Amino acid sequence: MDVELIFKIAAVGILVAVLNQLLIRSGREEQAMMTTLAGLVVVMMLLLQKISDLFLLVKSLFAL
């Protein structure tokens, strides 16, 4: 059970949230939005591989 993935995503989420607040407070809303987008892309890249593994596992298990 590799829980590292969840902690990695939580870490990226916290980092992006802090950066977001920092940028918004200093008046750079567009860069804050860019940072959020970048964080989203990074997390999606991490996740997509895992989700496809899960679907392949279910497919092979149930002979779908």
Place this chain on the structure above:
Amino acid sequence: METIVRIGAVCVLGAVTALYLARYLPESGMMIALAVCAVAGAVLLTPLGEILTFAQAMAAWGGVEESVFHPLLKTVGIAILSRLGAELCRDAGQNALAALAELGGAVGALLVSLPLLQAVWELLEGLV
């Protein structure tokens, strides 16, 4: 037994983290839910595989042909996937997408059990 405890713990941990992060970043709540689904799902499927192989052995011993048992197996897989997808969509607040996912699951299950229905139909026609 220990796997179940671990899965429960990871799910609760993911929920708390998602709740906390969602306040600052709404998307991250959904991301963590997806991550926990992927991790816990992968772990849960191995014992499920053992149950399925036992059920297959029972079916073979009981004389149930493979062609009858396979749709049952596929329907279980389709049900799991469509349920998971629908609930994730509902978490994100998209009820319409959740309904679509459930519809997809229903259509998939029906499609898989089509040969079975045809077999029953031919049986009935033979009787009449």
